[in-house]
Amino acid sequence: MDFIVLTIFPEMFVPFIEYGIVRKAVEQKNISVKAVNIREFAEGRHRVTDDRPYGGGCGMVMKPEPVAYAIKAAKKENQDLKTILLTPQGKTFNQNIAREFALFNGLIFVCGRYEGVDERICHDFIDYEISIGDYVLTGGDTAAMVIIDAVTRLIPGVLGGAESAQKDSFSDNLLEHAHYTRPRDFQDSGVPDVLLSGNHKEIEKWRHETSLIRTFLKRPDLLKNRQLSSPEVEILRRWCIDIEKIIRSQSLHGADTLSGSQ
Ligand code: 6GU
Numbered sequence: 001m002d003f004i005v006l007t008i009f010p011e012m013f014v015p016f017i018e019y020g021i022v023r024k025a026v027e028q029k030n031i032s033v034k035a036v037n038i039r040e041f042a043e044g045r046h047r048v049t050d051d052r053p054y055g056g057g058c059g060m061v062m063k064p065e066p067v068a069y070a071i072k073a074a075k076k077e078n079q080d081l082k083t084i085l086l087t088p089q090g091k092t093f094n095q096n097i098a099r100e101f102a103l104f105n106g107l108i109f110v111c112g113r114y115e116g117v118d119e120r121i122c123h124d125f126i127d128y129e130i131s132i133g134d135y136v137l138t139g140g141d142t143a144a145m146v147i148i149d150a151v152t153r154l155i156p157g158v159l160g161g162a163e164s165a166q167k168d169s170f171s172d173n174l175l176e177h178a179h180y181t182r183p184r185d186f187q188d189s190g191v192p193d194v195l196l197s198g199n200h201k202e203i204e205k206w207r208h209e210t211s212l213i214r215t216f217l218k219r220p221d222l223l224k225n226r227q228l229s230s231p232e233v234e235i236l237r238r239w240c241i242d243i244e245k246i247i248r249s250q251s252l253h254g255a256d257t258l259s260g261s262q
Contacts, residue, residue, distance in 0.1 A: 001155055002106030003033045004074045004081065005144050006067065008049055008113060010035035012141050022149060025158045033148065038062075041069035050114050059115035067110060067117060071125045080105040082127045084147070086140025087112055090129035093147060095170040097130070101147070102154040109147070111140035173226035175215045177207035209235050 005013055013035035017026050025031045039047045043065070050060040075081055082104050091097070101107060110117065110126065122129065132143045152158055154165050169176040180191045194206045212232055215222050216239075228236070 001031045001102070001104070001151070002078055002081065003031060003109065003148050004077075004106065005033070005035045005109045005111060005141070005148075006038050006070045006074065007035055007109075007111040007139075007141050007144070008038050009111075009139070009141055010037045013145070016145050016148075021158060022152055025152050025155065028157065030155050030158050031148075031152050036070060036074065038066050038070050041073065042066040053115065061115055062112060062117040062121075064118035064121050067121050068125060071108060071110065071121075074108045078106050081108045082106075083108045083110060083125055084128045084130050085110045085112065085117065085122060085126040086131075086143040086147075087116060087122075087129050088131045088134075088136050090131040092134070093130050093132045093143075093150070095150070095168070098147070098150040098154055101151045107147075107151070109140065109144040111144055113139040170222070173215075173222045174211045175219060175222070177211040177214070208232075212236070213239060 007013070013033060017023060017033045022031075022033075026033060038049050042049045042063070047066075049063055049066050051063050053059065053061045071083060082101075084101075084107055086109060110121070130143070130147065132146050137143060159165050165171070167176065180195060184191055184196075192206065194202050197203070212235055216236065
């Protein structure tokens with residue numbers, strides 16, 4: 001997978017590719033990351049890449065020509081590349097989009113700065129407009145790093161264990177189960193017995209159940225997008241019954257009722 005990043009701060013990507021899995025993927029040639037300075041495609045002695053907005057107002061807009069030339073130059077090397085504009089107005093990035101991007105030969109990221117990129121670039125040169133969440137960044141560069149990271153780890157051969165990416169949180173709209181490692185006792189807190197039992201079937205069952213319950217407690221929105229299996233419905237039903245029992249025993253003990261405690 002070839003990642004080409006069009007940016008006015010290409011140096012930001014130097015440390016990014018020097019660590020961890022991204023570094024390993026570059027070394028193994030699973031990916032290449034090339035950060036190209038948009039300024040190289042700007043004209044005039046000062047190679048200006050931004051200008052004041054037509055119609056007035058504050059802030060600057062990225063000029064269309066340098067961005068267009070930079071995209072054309074990148075596509076000359078590899079015509080298969082898809083272009084992604086990073087903008088808070090884009091579709092919100094998620095694991096499904098990461099999986100879709102991982103199937104492409106390569107991606108060109110256009111990293112906007114200032115108030116954004118001239119609208120004509122968005123219409124004529126961009127396949128996807130992507131945001132990484134509902135907040136405003138000073139530019140698209142860090143968003144490009146987020147996407148490169150998420151896509152890289154999905155490319156076959158990048159992660160060590162063949163299953164690692166399949167078992168991820170979100171892979172089937174469930175969060176991952178809890179993880180424990182040594183020491184067995186840490187700050188008066190132990191490790192669930194089942195994980196020490198050596199019974200792999202029970203461990204798998206426990207992991208599935210905790211993964212479902214954690215999703216329900218932390219991200220119930222994900223469960224709405226998941227077709228639950230009948231054992232999963234059963235697990236949730238059992239939890240409901242247990243919760244009901246606790247609530248009932250509370251009122252028997254004369255505790256405040258929900259309305260009484262307000
Ligand atoms: Cl991709 N760019 C900018 N500038 N801000 C963002 C973003 C992208 N995603 C969320 N906020």
